Amino acid sequence: xxxxxxxxxxxxxxxxxxxxxxxxxxxxxxxxxxxxxxxxxxxxxxxxxxxxxxxxxxxxxxxxxxxxxxxxxxxxxxxxxxxxxxxxxxxxxxxxxxxxxxxxxxxxxxxxxxxxxxxxxxxxxxxxxxxxxxxxxxxxxxxxxxxxxxxxxxxxxxxxxxxxxxxxxxxxxxxxxxxxxx
DNA sequence: AGGATGATATCC
DNA sequence: GATATCATCCTC
Numbered sequence: 001x002x003x004x005x006x007x008x009x010x011x012x013x014x015x016x017x018x019x020x021x022x023x024x025x026x027x028x029x030x031x032x033x034x035x036x037x038x039x040x041x042x043x044x045x046x047x048x049x050x051x052x053x054x055x056x057x058x059x060x061x062x063x064x065x066x067x068x069x070x071x072x073x074x075x076x077x078x079x080x081x082x083x084x085x086x087x088x089x090x091x092x093x094x095x096x097x098x099x100x101x102x103x104x105x106x107x108x109x110x111x112x113x114x115x116x117x118x119x120x121x122x123x124x125x126x127x128x129x130x131x132x133x134x135x136x137x138x139x140x141x142x143x144x145x146x147x148x149x150x151x152x153x154x155x156x157x158x159x160x161x162x163x164x165x166x167x168x169x170x171x172x173x174x175x176x177x178x179x180x181x182x
Numbered sequence: 183a184g185g186a187t188g189a190t191a192t193c194c
Numbered sequence: 195g196a197t198a199t200c201a202t203c204c205t206c
Contacts, residue, residue, distance in 0.1 A: 042201070051201075061190060079187030081202050098201055116202045126189095158201050183206085194196080 001141040006134050009069035013088045013095040017043040018172050020086070020097060020140065022149045024105060028137045029123045036102030036112055036122060037143070040173040040180045042156045044085070046093045051162035051170075054094030064130045066094045072138060074119070074129040081116025084124050086133060086140070100157075100171075103179045113179050150175040157181075 004023065009016060020038050027034045044052040044065075053075075054062045064073040065087055073085040073096050085096040102112040102122070110121040119125065133139050153169035160166055173180040 044201075053201080056191075059191075075201090076187095076189060077200065078202050079189075079200090083201060085201085100201085114202070156201075161200090185205090186203095189200095191199085192197090 001143065003134070004070075004140045004142060006068075006070045009086060009088050009133070010090060011088065013043045013045055013097060014170060016086070016088045017041045017097045017170070018151055020099075021151055021172060021174050022143055022145055024141045024143055025099065025102060025122065026139055026141060027122050027124065032107050034107045034122050035105040036108055036118065037105055038099055038101075038140070039103050039177040040099075040101035040113075041171070042098040042100055043170040043172070044096050044098060045170070046089070046095050049095075049162075050165040051156060051159035052094065052096075058094075062094065065096050067091055067130070070133045072124075072128050072131040072133055074124060074126050074131075076126055077116070082119035082125050083115040084119050084122070084128075101173070101179050101181055103177060113181050149177075 023038050025036050054065050068091045071087045085098045087096050089095045102118045112118045112121045152175045154171045155167045156171045
């Protein structure tokens with residue numbers, strides 16, 4: 001298992017999104033190491049992407065997304081659920097990858113399908129917003145697979161307001177994985 | 183099909 | 195300061 005470096009995240013967002021599939025997300029919390037395999041993601045591009053939070057420009061909320069790559073962007077949605085994103089591309093671009101579903105690997109007892117549930121299960125909340133992913137407590141590792149996962153591209157979910165960006169194929173998931181949302 | 187529930191952006 | 199909106203999930 002090798003930890004993903006800053007350089008991994010410092011590339012085009014849709015490439016990073018697809019390469020994150022099959023990797024393990026690790027969160028060490030109070031001596032317990034929670035691990036989940038990433039099976040479903042969505043790419044949110046820069047300011048020109050109407051579905052991205054950064055399309056409105058730099059605000060207090062989106063400052064993390066405009067920051068350097070390899071950091072966590074965590075925010076509260078619908079008053080009760082957190083969403084976990086990974087910042088990509090150089091500082092100033094405002095792009096990130098939303099993690100939508102995990103396959104439980106270690107110490108995950110609750111459901112991990114869907115952005116809100118996986119955060120709850122992994123113990124991720126908004127106090128981790130801005131956290132460095134090139135660290136000892138929260139990071140992602142590359143997993144050696146016998147063969148690369150079969151990746152499917154699809155429209156993103158819940159972004160009907162984004163006009164022509166709503167049906168771009170920026171959601172990626174591992175075909176046939178039971179933990180991918182339907 | 184709709185309710186829970188709160189931060190945020192965008193108005194006055 | 196008020197309000198509309200939201201990258202969700204659960205129950206009916």
